[in-house]
Amino acid sequence: MGLAERKEREKAELRELILDAAKRILLKSGQEGLSIRKIANTIEYSPATIYLYFKDKDEILHELMEMGFTLMNKFMTKAYEEKDAVKRIYLIGKAYVEFGLEHKDWYDLMFNSDKPMKHIEKCMEDWDAGMAMFNYLASTCKEAMLSLQMHALEERILALQLWSCVHGLVNLAHTERLEIVERNQTKELVSKTLDTMFLSIFHK
Amino acid sequence: MGLAERKEREKAELRELILDAAKRILLKSGQEGLSIRKIANTIEYSPATIYLYFKDKDEILHELMEMGFTLMNKFMTKAYEEKDAVKRIYLIGKAYVEFGLEHKDWYDLMFNSDKPMKHIEKCMEDWDAGMAMFNYLASTCKEAMLSLQMHALEERILALQLWSCVHGLVNLAHTERLEIVERNQTKELVSKTLDTMFLSIFHK
Protein backbone atom coordinates (compact mmCIF):
# COMPACT_ATOMS: atom_id res chain seq x y z
CA MET A 1 0.00 0.00 0.00
CA GLY A 2 2.31 2.75 -1.24
CA LEU A 3 -0.70 4.99 -1.38
CA ALA A 4 -1.45 5.21 2.32
CA GLU A 5 2.23 5.75 2.88
CA ARG A 6 2.35 8.67 0.51
CA LYS A 7 -0.69 10.15 2.21
CA GLU A 8 0.96 9.90 5.54
CA ARG A 9 4.18 11.35 4.24
CA GLU A 10 2.29 14.30 2.79
CA LYS A 11 0.54 14.86 6.08
CA ALA A 12 3.84 14.77 7.91
CA GLU A 13 5.34 17.16 5.38
CA LEU A 14 2.67 19.79 5.93
CA ARG A 15 3.07 19.34 9.67
CA GLU A 16 6.76 20.00 9.24
CA LEU A 17 5.98 23.00 7.06
CA ILE A 18 3.83 24.47 9.80
CA LEU A 19 6.49 23.93 12.43
CA ASP A 20 9.14 25.40 10.19
CA ALA A 21 7.07 28.52 9.59
CA ALA A 22 6.37 28.76 13.31
CA LYS A 23 10.07 28.54 14.05
CA ARG A 24 10.92 31.23 11.54
CA ILE A 25 8.29 33.58 12.95
CA LEU A 26 9.46 32.88 16.49
CA LEU A 27 13.02 33.80 15.57
CA LYS A 28 11.97 36.90 13.69
CA SER A 29 9.23 38.28 15.92
CA GLY A 30 9.43 36.43 19.22
CA GLN A 31 6.71 34.56 21.03
CA GLU A 32 4.56 37.69 21.11
CA GLY A 33 4.56 37.90 17.35
CA LEU A 34 3.82 34.23 16.78
CA SER A 35 0.20 33.68 15.82
CA ILE A 36 -1.75 30.93 14.12
CA ARG A 37 -2.85 33.38 11.47
CA LYS A 38 0.73 34.41 10.68
CA ILE A 39 1.75 30.80 10.35
CA ALA A 40 -1.18 30.19 8.02
CA ASN A 41 -0.24 33.21 5.95
CA THR A 42 3.40 32.27 5.48
CA ILE A 43 2.60 28.74 4.34
CA GLU A 44 -0.37 30.00 2.30
CA TYR A 45 -3.05 27.93 3.96
CA SER A 46 -6.10 29.01 5.90
CA PRO A 47 -5.85 29.29 9.70
CA ALA A 48 -8.36 26.48 10.11
CA THR A 49 -6.03 24.08 8.32
CA ILE A 50 -3.50 24.39 11.13
CA TYR A 51 -6.05 22.77 13.42
CA LEU A 52 -6.11 19.65 11.26
CA TYR A 53 -2.47 19.09 12.14
CA PHE A 54 -2.28 20.44 15.69
CA LYS A 55 -4.78 20.32 18.53
CA ASP A 56 -4.14 23.93 19.44
CA LYS A 57 -1.45 26.60 19.61
CA ASP A 58 -0.02 25.06 22.78
CA GLU A 59 0.84 21.90 20.91
CA ILE A 60 2.85 23.94 18.41
CA LEU A 61 4.62 25.79 21.21
CA HIS A 62 5.41 22.46 22.79
CA GLU A 63 7.01 21.17 19.61
CA LEU A 64 9.06 24.35 19.39
CA MET A 65 10.11 23.84 22.99
CA GLU A 66 11.51 20.44 22.09
CA MET A 67 13.38 21.97 19.17
CA GLY A 68 14.84 24.39 21.68
CA PHE A 69 16.14 21.57 23.83
CA THR A 70 17.81 19.95 20.85
CA LEU A 71 19.49 23.25 20.08
CA MET A 72 20.55 23.72 23.68
CA ASN A 73 22.04 20.25 23.86
CA LYS A 74 24.22 21.07 20.87
CA PHE A 75 25.29 24.18 22.76
CA MET A 76 26.39 22.01 25.65
CA THR A 77 28.25 19.17 23.95
CA LYS A 78 31.62 20.76 24.67
CA ALA A 79 30.82 21.08 28.35
CA TYR A 80 29.65 17.49 28.50
CA GLU A 81 33.03 16.30 27.21
CA GLU A 82 34.93 17.69 30.21
CA LYS A 83 36.17 14.86 32.38
CA ASP A 84 36.50 16.67 35.72
CA ALA A 85 33.06 16.92 37.33
CA VAL A 86 33.62 20.27 39.04
CA LYS A 87 34.95 21.85 35.89
CA ARG A 88 32.09 20.23 33.98
CA ILE A 89 29.55 21.92 36.23
CA TYR A 90 31.24 25.23 35.63
CA LEU A 91 31.21 24.73 31.87
CA ILE A 92 27.58 23.63 31.93
CA GLY A 93 26.65 26.75 33.89
CA LYS A 94 28.53 28.96 31.45
CA ALA A 95 26.95 27.29 28.44
CA TYR A 96 23.49 27.44 30.02
CA VAL A 97 23.72 31.18 30.60
CA GLU A 98 25.29 31.77 27.21
CA PHE A 99 22.45 29.92 25.53
CA GLY A 100 19.88 31.77 27.62
CA LEU A 101 21.26 35.19 26.82
CA GLU A 102 21.65 34.48 23.13
CA HIS A 103 18.32 32.76 22.57
CA LYS A 104 15.74 34.53 24.67
CA ASP A 105 12.79 33.23 22.70
CA TRP A 106 13.83 29.61 22.88
CA TYR A 107 14.71 30.00 26.53
CA ASP A 108 11.32 31.46 27.47
CA LEU A 109 9.57 28.61 25.73
CA MET A 110 11.67 26.03 27.54
CA PHE A 111 11.97 27.47 31.03
CA ASN A 112 9.44 30.24 31.58
CA SER A 113 6.36 29.11 29.77
CA ASP A 114 3.62 27.12 31.41
CA LYS A 115 1.71 27.25 28.18
CA PRO A 116 3.26 24.15 26.58
CA MET A 117 2.25 22.03 29.57
CA LYS A 118 -0.87 22.90 31.46
CA HIS A 119 -1.66 19.78 33.41
CA ILE A 120 0.76 18.72 36.08
CA GLU A 121 -0.03 15.08 35.45
CA LYS A 122 1.23 15.38 31.91
CA CYS A 123 4.24 17.47 32.89
CA MET A 124 6.55 14.54 33.55
CA GLU A 125 6.27 13.41 29.97
CA ASP A 126 5.90 16.86 28.46
CA TRP A 127 9.07 18.16 29.97
CA ASP A 128 11.25 15.10 29.83
CA ALA A 129 13.95 16.84 27.82
CA GLY A 130 14.25 19.38 30.61
CA MET A 131 14.07 16.70 33.25
CA ALA A 132 16.83 14.76 31.51
CA MET A 133 19.03 17.84 31.68
CA PHE A 134 18.33 18.31 35.35
CA ASN A 135 19.05 14.67 36.13
CA TYR A 136 22.33 14.88 34.29
CA LEU A 137 23.28 17.97 36.27
CA ALA A 138 22.33 16.24 39.51
CA SER A 139 24.48 13.21 38.69
CA THR A 140 27.38 15.48 37.83
CA CYS A 141 26.83 17.20 41.17
CA LYS A 142 27.03 13.84 42.89
CA GLU A 143 30.33 13.15 41.19
CA ALA A 144 31.68 16.57 42.10
CA MET A 145 30.58 16.25 45.71
CA LEU A 146 32.34 12.94 45.93
CA SER A 147 35.60 14.28 44.57
CA LEU A 148 35.49 17.31 46.86
CA GLN A 149 34.31 15.33 49.87
CA MET A 150 31.25 17.48 50.30
CA HIS A 151 29.04 15.17 52.28
CA ALA A 152 25.89 16.08 54.13
CA LEU A 153 24.48 17.64 51.00
CA GLU A 154 21.89 16.23 48.64
CA GLU A 155 23.00 16.33 45.05
CA ARG A 156 19.52 17.32 43.87
CA ILE A 157 19.52 20.33 46.18
CA LEU A 158 22.92 21.38 44.95
CA ALA A 159 21.68 20.98 41.39
CA LEU A 160 18.66 23.11 42.24
CA GLN A 161 20.86 25.76 43.76
CA LEU A 162 22.94 25.93 40.60
CA TRP A 163 19.90 25.91 38.39
CA SER A 164 18.11 28.63 40.38
CA CYS A 165 21.11 30.89 40.14
CA VAL A 166 21.66 30.61 36.41
CA HIS A 167 17.93 30.68 35.73
CA GLY A 168 17.52 33.78 37.86
CA LEU A 169 20.50 35.44 36.22
CA VAL A 170 19.22 34.79 32.72
CA ASN A 171 15.77 36.09 33.57
CA LEU A 172 17.09 39.21 35.28
CA ALA A 173 19.12 39.88 32.15
CA HIS A 174 16.16 39.23 29.85
CA THR A 175 13.88 41.60 31.70
CA GLU A 176 16.47 44.35 31.70
CA ARG A 177 16.92 44.34 35.48
CA LEU A 178 20.68 43.95 35.19
CA GLU A 179 20.68 46.85 32.79
CA ILE A 180 19.04 48.93 35.49
CA VAL A 181 21.50 47.83 38.15
CA GLU A 182 24.44 48.80 35.99
CA ARG A 183 23.98 50.23 32.56
CA ASN A 184 25.77 48.53 29.62
CA GLN A 185 27.36 46.07 32.03
CA THR A 186 24.95 43.13 31.79
CA LYS A 187 27.43 40.64 30.34
CA GLU A 188 30.09 41.53 32.87
CA LEU A 189 27.65 41.33 35.77
CA VAL A 190 26.53 37.91 34.60
CA SER A 191 30.06 36.60 34.25
CA LYS A 192 31.20 37.96 37.62
CA THR A 193 28.15 36.68 39.46
CA LEU A 194 28.55 33.28 37.86
CA ASP A 195 32.20 33.04 38.91
CA THR A 196 31.44 34.20 42.45
CA MET A 197 28.69 31.68 42.71
CA PHE A 198 30.93 28.77 41.71
CA LEU A 199 33.64 29.92 44.07
CA SER A 200 31.23 30.11 46.99
CA ILE A 201 29.82 26.65 46.34
CA PHE A 202 33.07 24.80 45.61
CA HIS A 203 34.94 27.08 48.02
CA LYS A 204 38.40 27.89 46.68
CA MET B 1 -11.51 78.32 43.88
CA GLY B 2 -13.13 75.31 45.58
CA LEU B 3 -14.51 74.36 42.21
CA ALA B 4 -11.31 73.47 40.41
CA GLU B 5 -10.26 71.57 43.49
CA ARG B 6 -13.40 69.48 43.51
CA LYS B 7 -12.92 68.77 39.83
CA GLU B 8 -9.45 67.59 40.42
CA ARG B 9 -10.51 65.50 43.39
CA GLU B 10 -13.20 63.83 41.31
CA LYS B 11 -10.71 63.09 38.58
CA ALA B 12 -8.36 61.56 41.11
CA GLU B 13 -11.20 59.53 42.57
CA LEU B 14 -12.10 57.96 39.25
CA ARG B 15 -8.43 57.25 38.65
CA GLU B 16 -8.34 55.49 41.99
CA LEU B 17 -11.52 53.62 41.11
CA ILE B 18 -9.91 52.33 37.93
CA LEU B 19 -6.79 51.20 39.77
CA ASP B 20 -8.86 49.53 42.46
CA ALA B 21 -10.85 47.61 39.88
CA ALA B 22 -7.65 46.66 38.09
CA LYS B 23 -6.19 45.38 41.34
CA ARG B 24 -9.27 43.30 42.13
CA ILE B 25 -9.26 41.76 38.66
CA LEU B 26 -5.54 41.04 38.91
CA LEU B 27 -6.03 39.22 42.19
CA LYS B 28 -9.02 37.28 40.93
CA SER B 29 -7.95 36.41 37.40
CA GLY B 30 -4.24 37.13 37.15
CA GLN B 31 -2.44 39.28 34.63
CA GLU B 32 -3.86 37.20 31.79
CA GLY B 33 -7.40 37.99 32.83
CA LEU B 34 -6.80 41.70 33.26
CA SER B 35 -8.16 43.71 30.37
CA ILE B 36 -9.17 47.32 29.83
CA ARG B 37 -12.64 46.18 28.91
CA LYS B 38 -13.05 44.24 32.13
CA ILE B 39 -11.93 47.21 34.18
CA ALA B 40 -14.42 49.39 32.30
CA ASN B 41 -17.18 46.88 32.95
CA THR B 42 -16.63 46.58 36.68
CA ILE B 43 -16.62 50.34 37.22
CA GLU B 44 -19.48 50.74 34.74
CA TYR B 45 -17.76 53.10 32.36
CA SER B 46 -16.90 52.68 28.72
CA PRO B 47 -13.45 51.37 27.75
CA ALA B 48 -12.58 54.66 26.11
CA THR B 49 -12.99 56.49 29.41
CA ILE B 50 -10.02 54.61 30.83
CA TYR B 51 -7.85 56.34 28.27
CA LEU B 52 -8.80 59.74 29.70
CA TYR B 53 -7.10 58.73 32.94
CA PHE B 54 -4.25 56.54 31.71
CA LYS B 55 -2.07 56.75 28.64
CA ASP B 56 -2.34 53.04 27.99
CA LYS B 57 -2.58 49.66 29.69
CA ASP B 58 1.12 49.71 30.49
CA GLU B 59 0.65 52.76 32.70
CA ILE B 60 -1.98 50.88 34.70
CA LEU B 61 0.31 47.86 35.03
CA HIS B 62 3.06 50.16 36.18
CA GLU B 63 0.86 51.61 38.93
CA LEU B 64 -0.03 48.09 40.00
CA MET B 65 3.65 47.24 40.08
CA GLU B 66 4.26 50.06 42.54
CA MET B 67 1.39 48.80 44.69
CA GLY B 68 3.15 45.46 44.65
CA PHE B 69 6.35 46.98 45.98
CA THR B 70 4.48 48.66 48.82
CA LEU B 71 2.96 45.31 49.70
CA MET B 72 6.31 43.57 49.50
CA ASN B 73 7.94 46.14 51.76
CA LYS B 74 5.31 45.43 54.41
CA PHE B 75 6.19 41.77 54.01
CA MET B 76 9.82 42.59 54.78
CA THR B 77 9.57 44.95 57.74
CA LYS B 78 10.33 42.18 60.22
CA ALA B 79 13.45 41.18 58.32
CA TYR B 80 14.60 44.79 58.16
CA GLU B 81 14.46 45.01 61.94
CA GLU B 82 17.11 42.32 62.46
CA LYS B 83 20.32 43.87 63.72
CA ASP B 84 22.83 41.23 62.55
CA ALA B 85 23.58 41.79 58.89
CA VAL B 86 24.12 38.11 58.00
CA LYS B 87 20.91 37.06 59.71
CA ARG B 88 19.17 40.00 58.08
CA ILE B 89 20.18 38.79 54.64
CA TYR B 90 18.82 35.37 55.49
CA LEU B 91 15.51 36.83 56.66
CA ILE B 92 15.27 39.05 53.62
CA GLY B 93 15.82 36.04 51.37
CA LYS B 94 13.17 34.05 53.20
CA ALA B 95 10.68 36.90 53.06
CA TYR B 96 11.43 37.53 49.40
CA VAL B 97 10.72 33.94 48.44
CA GLU B 98 7.68 33.76 50.69
CA PHE B 99 6.25 36.84 49.07
CA GLY B 100 7.04 35.53 45.61
CA LEU B 101 5.40 32.17 46.20
CA GLU B 102 2.29 33.64 47.80
CA HIS B 103 1.76 36.50 45.35
CA LYS B 104 2.60 35.23 41.91
CA ASP B 105 0.67 37.94 40.09
CA TRP B 106 2.27 40.80 41.99
CA TYR B 107 5.67 39.18 41.63
CA ASP B 108 5.38 38.78 37.86
CA LEU B 109 4.43 42.40 37.50
CA MET B 110 7.38 43.52 39.61
CA PHE B 111 10.15 41.21 38.49
CA ASN B 112 9.23 39.44 35.28
CA SER B 113 7.39 41.97 33.26
CA ASP B 114 9.04 44.27 30.81
CA LYS B 115 5.68 45.72 29.96
CA PRO B 116 5.57 48.36 32.68
CA MET B 117 8.85 49.81 31.43
CA LYS B 118 9.68 49.61 27.78
CA HIS B 119 12.40 52.17 27.30
CA ILE B 120 15.69 51.59 29.04
CA GLU B 121 16.20 55.30 29.46
CA LYS B 122 13.06 55.55 31.58
CA CYS B 123 13.82 52.36 33.51
CA MET B 124 15.90 54.01 36.20
CA GLU B 125 12.94 56.08 37.31
CA ASP B 126 10.29 53.53 36.50
CA TRP B 127 11.83 50.85 38.63
CA ASP B 128 13.15 52.92 41.47
CA ALA B 129 11.23 50.94 44.08
CA GLY B 130 12.98 47.80 42.87
CA MET B 131 16.28 49.59 42.65
CA ALA B 132 15.89 50.84 46.21
CA MET B 133 15.39 47.27 47.36
CA PHE B 134 18.48 46.12 45.53
CA ASN B 135 20.58 48.94 46.93
CA TYR B 136 19.44 48.12 50.43
CA LEU B 137 20.38 44.48 49.90
CA ALA B 138 23.77 45.51 48.56
CA SER B 139 24.46 47.71 51.57
CA THR B 140 23.45 44.88 53.89
CA CYS B 141 25.84 42.66 51.95
CA LYS B 142 28.60 45.16 52.53
CA GLU B 143 27.90 45.09 56.25
CA ALA B 144 27.81 41.30 56.32
CA MET B 145 31.04 41.01 54.35
CA LEU B 146 32.71 43.34 56.79
CA SER B 147 31.63 41.36 59.82
CA LEU B 148 32.67 38.07 58.24
CA GLN B 149 35.89 39.46 56.83
CA MET B 150 34.95 38.44 53.30
CA HIS B 151 37.15 40.75 51.32
CA ALA B 152 37.98 40.52 47.66
CA LEU B 153 34.28 40.45 46.82
CA GLU B 154 32.11 43.26 45.50
CA GLU B 155 28.95 43.73 47.53
CA ARG B 156 26.88 44.34 44.43
CA ILE B 157 28.00 41.04 42.96
CA LEU B 158 27.14 39.24 46.16
CA ALA B 159 23.76 40.97 46.16
CA LEU B 160 23.24 39.85 42.57
CA GLN B 161 24.15 36.29 43.46
CA LEU B 162 21.57 36.26 46.23
CA TRP B 163 18.95 37.92 44.10
CA SER B 164 19.54 35.57 41.15
CA CYS B 165 19.12 32.55 43.37
CA VAL B 166 15.86 33.61 45.02
CA HIS B 167 14.51 35.00 41.77
CA GLY B 168 15.33 31.79 39.97
CA LEU B 169 13.82 29.71 42.73
CA VAL B 170 10.57 31.67 42.74
CA ASN B 171 10.27 31.46 38.98
CA LEU B 172 11.02 27.74 38.87
CA ALA B 173 8.28 27.26 41.45
CA HIS B 174 5.83 29.47 39.57
CA THR B 175 6.31 27.64 36.31
CA GLU B 176 5.84 24.25 37.96
CA ARG B 177 9.41 23.12 37.29
CA LEU B 178 9.98 22.24 40.94
CA GLU B 179 6.78 20.25 40.86
CA ILE B 180 8.24 18.24 38.00
CA VAL B 181 11.54 17.68 39.80
CA GLU B 182 9.78 16.35 42.88
CA ARG B 183 6.02 16.14 43.07
CA ASN B 184 4.24 17.84 46.00
CA GLN B 185 7.61 18.88 47.38
CA THR B 186 7.94 22.40 46.05
CA LYS B 187 7.92 24.21 49.42
CA GLU B 188 10.47 21.82 50.89
CA LEU B 189 12.73 22.06 47.86
CA VAL B 190 12.62 25.83 48.08
CA SER B 191 13.43 25.89 51.77
CA LYS B 192 16.26 23.39 51.49
CA THR B 193 17.81 25.11 48.49
CA LEU B 194 17.59 28.45 50.23
CA ASP B 195 19.34 27.13 53.33
CA THR B 196 22.05 25.40 51.32
CA MET B 197 22.63 28.54 49.38
CA PHE B 198 23.13 30.67 52.49
CA LEU B 199 25.42 28.09 54.01
CA SER B 200 27.57 27.95 50.90
CA ILE B 201 27.89 31.73 50.73
CA PHE B 202 28.47 32.51 54.40
CA HIS B 203 30.14 29.15 54.87
CA LYS B 204 29.06 27.85 58.29
Add this chain to the structure above:
DNA sequence: AAATTAAATAAACAGTGTTCATTATATTTG
Protein backbone atom coordinates in the same frame (compact mmCIF):
# COMPACT_ATOMS: atom_id res chain seq x y z
C1' DA C 1 -31.14 81.06 28.22
C1' DA C 2 -27.19 80.64 25.11
C1' DA C 3 -22.40 79.64 24.39
C1' DT C 4 -18.58 77.29 25.83
C1' DT C 5 -15.91 73.84 27.94
C1' DA C 6 -15.23 69.27 29.74
C1' DA C 7 -16.37 64.41 30.12
C1' DA C 8 -18.09 60.12 28.41
C1' DT C 9 -19.11 57.11 24.82
C1' DA C 10 -20.35 54.35 20.43
C1' DA C 11 -18.29 52.59 16.78
C1' DA C 12 -14.63 51.22 14.26
C1' DC C 13 -9.87 49.16 13.27
C1' DA C 14 -6.74 45.59 13.36
C1' DG C 15 -5.54 42.05 15.78
C1' DT C 16 -6.01 37.22 18.61
C1' DG C 17 -7.42 31.65 19.16
C1' DT C 18 -10.81 28.51 17.88
C1' DT C 19 -14.95 26.07 15.85
C1' DC C 20 -18.08 24.38 12.35
C1' DA C 21 -20.81 24.02 8.37
C1' DT C 22 -19.72 24.17 3.66
C1' DT C 23 -16.94 23.51 -0.43
C1' DA C 24 -13.29 21.47 -3.13
C1' DT C 25 -10.32 17.60 -4.05
C1' DA C 26 -8.89 13.09 -4.11
C1' DT C 27 -9.84 8.11 -3.78
C1' DT C 28 -12.72 4.07 -4.06
C1' DT C 29 -16.45 1.55 -5.73
C1' DG C 30 -20.11 0.13 -9.15
Add this chain to the structure above:
DNA sequence: CAAATATAATGAACACTGTTTATTTAATTT
Protein backbone atom coordinates in the same frame (compact mmCIF):
# COMPACT_ATOMS: atom_id res chain seq x y z
C1' DC D 1 -15.51 6.20 -17.16
C1' DA D 2 -19.08 7.95 -13.91
C1' DA D 3 -21.04 7.94 -9.32
C1' DA D 4 -20.39 7.48 -4.45
C1' DT D 5 -17.50 8.11 -0.75
C1' DA D 6 -13.88 9.61 2.06
C1' DT D 7 -10.46 13.23 2.92
C1' DA D 8 -8.67 17.84 3.04
C1' DA D 9 -9.21 22.75 3.02
C1' DT D 10 -11.66 26.78 3.88
C1' DG D 11 -14.96 31.00 4.76
C1' DA D 12 -17.28 32.84 8.07
C1' DA D 13 -18.44 33.45 12.48
C1' DC D 14 -17.74 33.94 17.75
C1' DA D 15 -15.82 36.06 21.55
C1' DC D 16 -12.20 38.24 22.81
C1' DT D 17 -7.96 41.93 22.95
C1' DG D 18 -5.89 47.33 23.01
C1' DT D 19 -6.57 51.70 21.09
C1' DT D 20 -8.41 55.87 18.43
C1' DT D 21 -11.69 59.28 16.84
C1' DA D 22 -15.75 61.58 15.85
C1' DT D 23 -19.90 62.32 18.21
C1' DT D 24 -22.94 62.98 21.96
C1' DT D 25 -23.98 64.18 26.68
C1' DA D 26 -23.28 66.86 30.78
C1' DA D 27 -21.56 70.56 33.37
C1' DT D 28 -19.95 75.25 33.68
C1' DT D 29 -19.47 80.03 32.30
C1' DT D 30 -20.99 83.97 29.96
